[in-house]
Amino acid sequence: MGRPFGVPVYVSPSWFLVAALITWVFGDQLDRILPGLGPVRYLVSLFFAVAFYASVLVHELAHTVAALRFKLPVRRIQLQFFGGVSEIEKESETPGREFVLAFVGPLLSLALAGVFHLGMKAVDPSSVPGVLLAGLMISNLLVAAFNLLPGLPLDGGRMLRAVIWGITGNPMAGTVAAAWIGRGLAVAVLLGLPLLTHTGTIGDRADSMGGMNTVMDALLAAILAAIIWTGAGNSLRMARLRTHLHELSARTLTRRAIPVEHTTPLSEALRRANEAGARALVVVDGSGDAAAIVRESAIASVPEHRRPWIAVSTLAQDLTDGMKVSADLTGEELLEHLRATPATEYLVLEPGGRIYGVLSTLDVEKAFVKAMARPQS
Secondary structure, three states, X not given: OEOHHHOOEEEOOHHHHHHHHHHHHHHHHHHHHOHHHHXXXXXXXXHHHHHHHHHHHHHHHHHHHHHHHOOOOEEEEEEEOOEEEEEEOOOOOOHHHHHHHHHHHHHHHHHHXXXXXXXXXXXXXXXXXXXXXXXXXXXXXXXXXXXXXXXXXXXXXXXXXXXXXXHHOOHHHHHHHHHHHHHHHHHHHHHHHHHHHHHOOOOOOHHHOOHHHHHHHHHHHHHHHHHXXXXXXXXXXXXXXXXXXXXXXXXXXXXXXXXXXXXXXXHHHHHHHHHHOOOEEEEEOOOOOEEEEEOHHHHHOOOXXXXXXXXXXXXXEEOOHHHEEEOOOEHHHHHHHHHHOOOOEEEEEOOOOXXXXXXXXXXXXXXXXXXXXXXXX
């Protein structure tokens, strides 16, 4: 939908479902508040749905601007079923930055609520602009209040995580505490939201509610609870991964490789590799410089009886700068390099430029999964 601050903004297809639901629900509310509107009330409701998600976009842009200010890359902003998400690709380096990064979103929502409140003073509260401004003020207050709840994956959970991180010096301790509180919030939403709507604390009173309203409230609570519970679990898994991420090292994951000239028959190249205990082949030019990597999948696709007649160059992928990896890369730096230049194999070089070996994406993925499965010590 655009690239504010250079970050692409996407709208998930689920947004259209929510926009239709808001149009329907808010349209019914308008029929009671402004009965003279007639069918036009649904156009007003649709405008409210778009304006509400524009407010959500401002909330997410606050996170994005803060992340960019801290030199944290942001892949994209996505507006989806319940709100939006800023996909920040790296963690904050300090608990203070993490707190600020989480707090700016609810702060902007509160500021927007204040702006809409001031706007209400300039219009007739019983007019269409007055009702719209009141609805936007209340919705932004709700967005701020909901996001300030102290459980992951909400902004309040990230703030709590930052506080515990700052006190203990252990980001994992903060994540565990905030994630389990988030799961508790999910249960509270599942059980409490239908109860609050049924008693009239939120929305209509029980005596004005029909069976369909009750089902909708229960369904809404179940969806919100599932989103919070899943987000809390994902936060736990990602935190556990980051504690082991330093174990991902290009040097330790690299397969030993032997250099071969481009005219070397595949069978001969494999024989040399077996003798040397190597698991990869690098095609070199006349000067001995690496020019290409023989793809493992291509080798497997050649029947054994044809290998003496196939030159390794026909199975090789020419090297680009992005396919050259330093043997000293580890952790997030290694994953970031592989993400920026997708390939099946990479040439691993020593700092001086000497060939160290070949890094297979498959080996990195296996190590990644192993790190995710390892229990936290």
